[in-house]
Amino acid sequence: MAPRANWKGFLRLSLVTCPIALFPATSESDKIRFNQINKNTGHRIKYAKVDAETGEEVEREDIVKGYKVDTDTYIQVSDDELDNIALESTHTIDIDEFVPREEIDNRFLIRPYYIVPDGKVGHDAYAVIRETIRSMNMMALGRIVLTNREHIIALEPLEKGLMGTLLRFPYEVRDESEYFDDIKDVKVTKEMLDLARHIVESKAADFDPKHFEDHYEAALADLIERKRSGEKIKAPAAPRESGNVINLMDALRESLKGNAKSARRPVKTQARTARKPARSKARTRKAS
Numbered sequence: 695m696a697p698r699a700n701w702k703g704f705l706r707l708s709l710v711t712c713p714i715a716l717f718p719a720t721s722e723s724d725k726i727r728f729n730q731i732n733k734n735t736g737h738r739i740k741y742a743k744v745d746a747e748t749g750e751e752v753e754r755e756d757i758v759k760g761y762k763v764d765t766d767t768y769i770q771v772s773d774d775e776l777d778n779i780a781l782e783s784t785h786t787i788d789i790d791e792f793v794p795r796e797e798i799d800n801r802f803l804i805r806p807y808y809i810v811p812d813g814k815v816g817h818d819a820y821a822v823i824r825e826t827i828r829s830m831n832m833m834a835l836g837r838i839v840l841t842n843r844e845h846i847i848a849l850e851p852l853e854k855g856l857m858g859t860l861l862r863f864p865y866e867v868r869d870e871s872e873y874f875d876d877i878k879d880v881k882v883t884k885e886m887l888d889l890a891r892h893i894v895e896s897k898a899a900d901f902d903p904k905h906f907e908d909h910y911e912a913a914l915a916d917l918i919e920r921k922r923s924g925e926k927i928k929a930p931a932a933p934r935e936s937g938n939v940i941n942l943m944d945a946l947r948e949s950l951k952g953n954a955k956s957a958r959r960p961v962k963t964q965a966r967t968a969r970k971p972a973r974s975k976a977r978t979r980k981a982s
Contacts, residue, residue, distance in 0.1 A: 712816030719806035783837035889946040
């Protein structure tokens with residue numbers, strides 16, 4: 695089943711406009727997720743929205759948004775009032791400027807989307823915008839409204855299409871000096887650096903996400919299957935902690951020896967896929 699578009703509207707570069715649709719480029723729907731249940735009955739936990747003062751449950755139609763201005767004072771804002779805030783980016787991504795990709799700090803990157811033409815018309819204009827961005831070897835910056843909030847979106851060509859990445863605003867990125875100022879200035883010797891460089895070179899590879907394996911997800915799937923089969927799960931023994939002070943040079947040399955030995959052994963190139971625990975249709979319907 696094809697995914698639903700998160701957003702539909704128009705992409706505009708000056709007078710060139712085309713209808714587009716945005717689709718999430720990533721998904722976590724295949725991850726194992728847990729529900730909260732009552733351990734005594736096995737029933738799902740149901741959450742109710744209640745008035746903080748009276749303790750009474752509040753109907754959905756009586757719940758509105760509020761902005762806290764004082765300890766117990768809120769300004770109510772209705773959905774209609776939010777809809778009346780006129781933002782052109784609600785329906786149009788207007789390309790404002792072009793910037794070199796290397797100038798975008800990775801801390802500002804949030805989430806990628808695939809941007810495709812919406813419908814049979816507009817493919818020519820879409821191709822013009824895509825190839826213009828590609829020929830300049832830059833990223834196009836525009837604005838988009840998602841879930842009632844405006845975001846900056848950076849567009850770049852990706853094969854036949856466009857990928858748009860939401861960017862954070864400056865106030866959302868913390869100043870690194872608050873964390874790095876207390877790091878000591880340490881003199882790294884050439885011998886240490888050479889040893890560390892040899893370790894890195896022995897582990898050098900081409901980036902290939904097909905080799906990634908989610909070990910925790912695989913362990914979760916295995917745990918659930920074992921519990922379904924009635925196996926009693928025993929807690930593993932706590933790992934022993936070494937109190938020895940490790941000499942950094944010795945550690946680097948031993949690491950280099952270990953890498954040399956492992957390099958002689960064949961390396962698995964295909965990641966093991968975590969097998970999902972089987973779920974009955976009835977249980978799936980109940981969980982949803």
